[in-house]
Amino acid sequence: MNTMKPTILFEAHRLGDIDINNRIVMAPMTRSRAGQDDEPTQMTVDYYAQRASAGLIITEGVYPSYDGKGYVRTPGIVSEKQIAAWENVCRKVHENNGKIVMQIMHCGRVAAAANKSDTARTLAPSARQAAGKMYTDTDGMVAHDVPEEMTLEDIEQTINDFANATQNAINIGFDGVELHATSGYLPAQFLSTGTNQRTDAYGGSLEKRLRFTLDVLDAMINRAGAGRVGMRICPGNPFNDLHDDNPAETFAALLDAVSPKSLAYLHVIRMDPKINRGVDNIALAQKHFSGPLILNESFDKDAAQKIIESGIASAVSFGRLFVSNPDLVHRLETDAPLAEMERSTLYTPGEKGYTDYPSL
Numbered sequence: 001m002n003t004m005k006p007t008i009l010f011e012a013h014r015l016g017d018i019d020i021n022n023r024i025v026m027a028p029m030t031r032s033r034a035g036q037d038d039e040p041t042q043m044t045v046d047y048y049a050q051r052a053s054a055g056l057i058i059t060e061g062v063y064p065s066y067d068g069k070g071y072v073r074t075p076g077i078v079s080e081k082q083i084a085a086w087e088n089v090c091r092k093v094h095e096n097n098g099k100i101v102m103q104i105m106h107c108g109r110v111a112a113a114a115n116k117s118d119t120a121r122t123l124a125p126s127a128r129q130a131a132g133k134m135y136t137d138t139d140g141m142v143a144h145d146v147p148e149e150m151t152l153e154d155i156e157q158t159i160n161d162f163a164n165a166t167q168n169a170i171n172i173g174f175d176g177v178e179l180h181a182t183s184g185y186l187p188a189q190f191l192s193t194g195t196n197q198r199t200d201a202y203g204g205s206l207e208k209r210l211r212f213t214l215d216v217l218d219a220m221i222n223r224a225g226a227g228r229v230g231m232r233i234c235p236g237n238p239f240n241d242l243h244d245d246n247p248a249e250t251f252a253a254l255l256d257a258v259s260p261k262s263l264a265y266l267h268v269i270r271m272d273p274k275i276n277r278g279v280d281n282i283a284l285a286q287k288h289f290s291g292p293l294i295l296n297e298s299f300d301k302d303a304a305q306k307i308i309e310s311g312i313a314s315a316v317s318f319g320r321l322f323v324s325n326p327d328l329v330h331r332l333e334t335d336a337p338l339a340e341m342e343r344s345t346l347y348t349p350g351e352k353g354y355t356d357y358p359s360l
Contacts, residue, residue, distance in 0.1 A: 008308050009301065010333055013055070015292050015314060016264025017227030018175050020055035020099055023308055024329050025317035027296050028058040028103040028178070028232070032347040033354055034075040038063075039085040044075075045092050046355045050326035052098030055315060058230075058267070061105025061180050062086075064165035065158065066120040068186070070107025072137050073349065074115075077102065077165045087172035094173065101176035101230065102169040104162060104220075108186030109147035109195070110240045114138050122147045123154055125190050125212070126197040131241040135347075155202060155212065158186070163219035166229075176228035176264055177220055179213075184240025187213040191250055194243030210254050217261065226262045230294070234269035235284055236277040248279045255288035265292040267317065286312060301332045327359040336360055 010022045035041045048057055063069040063076045076082045086102070093100045109124035114136035116122070124147035133141040150158070166177045181187040189195040190212035196203045202212050220229050235251035236244075244250050255266070268285045285293055292314035295307060304316035322328050324341040331338055345353020 008305050009316075010329070013314060015056070015230075015294075016176070016262070017225060018056065018099060018101070018264055020315070021053075021097070022055035022329060023315040024055050024304075024332065025294055025315045026051050026054040026057040026322045026328075027317035027319035028060055028180070029319050029323065030060050030071060030074060030347070031354060032071060032073040033349060034073045035085070037079065037081050038069070038074065038076045039079070039082045040075055040089050041085070042088075043351060043355055044085070045089050048089050048100065049092040049096050049098075050355065050359070051322055051328070052093045052096035052100075053327060053329040054098060054322065055329075056175075057093060057098060057100040058178055058317065059089075059100065059102045061103050061185075062165070064104050064106055065161040066117045067123055067158070068106035068108075068161065069116050069120065070111035070134070070185075072115045072135055072347075077104070077168050083168050083172060086169070086174075090173045099175045101178050101228075102165075102174050103178040103180050103232070104165050104169075105180040106158065106162070106186040108189045109144060110134070110184055111145050111147075112136050112142050113145055114142060123150045123158070124148070124186070125150060125195060125203060128195055128197065130184065149198075152200070152202075159212075159215050159219050162216045163223050166220045166223040170224050170228070176230060177224055178230040178232055178267060179217060179220060181213055181231050182234040182237050182239075182269065184237075184242040187216060188237075188242055191254065192242055192244035192247075194245075206250060206253055209250070210257060213254065214257055217258065217263075221261060221263075227264050229263050230265040230267055231258065231263060232267040232269070233281075233285075234271060235281050236279040237269065237271065247277050248284060251279075251284060252288050255285065259289045259291065263291055265294050265314065267294045267296060270295060270297045282312065301335075323353075324357050326357055330360065 122145035130144040236247040296317040324339040
């Protein structure tokens, strides 16, 4: 007999200090639609408002400093204009009875100067250029910048930038913040042996490689409270030329240190261990993190229900399906057909492929 609750996905739940209306989370997705000054536009307000029926929206990655920007047309939470524009987004989501957290993303060495302000720097734990290229509106595809190795003063300033970004988000009504600690961005660069060649307090031993991410988390917790801070990880993920000699060891140690902090949640991207240095991300998170898990990557309704019912996950996040189905929660609840995402308009400016996907 199948005893699985058919409505588990649609039940209210609590993640730390954040009450959510259902267990269906909108995953963070870069959409490259920020305005001229890297501020959310009215289109951005409409985009998130359309998807406010999600139990929780996690925004696209938002840079905490001008140095932290990497990609073209991505938003910040630094200037008064950016902060005011994000407040509009937050207000509209709340008016539509939704909950929203801001993902804070510092790209580190994954950056191109053509995408940044004239005075911004490209910083990393060590002066090691990332392989691959990045799109710019002015020059097309270009090589990643050769980064500057961060001084201790740079590190201190960057930790403070994360704290200030958190404070700005909480001040304007966001329900929480998420630290982006995967995909080859700055926290992952400090964690990984291939990108962190330092010999000071922030590199060398495993304990020292963990320090930056833990210091950033503590700074964010200090401003928002642990129950409103989440973290996103994908141990072993090679994206953006990331390499670590032993990602299972690195992330086990990281999560052992993070677990007592009582975060709102840990957001884990699952990957096939065969292409992920043999790491089972979900099993690793279960073993070393005692708080709520949000799981991500290619779940369908049945798989999401089963893994929540099993007690492994508190919620499941959906990315591509939320791009093309603004009313995804309703469609899943009624078993309605799901619209396909158009990949060619994922990062293009304008409403097409952004706010023009219809609801039922």
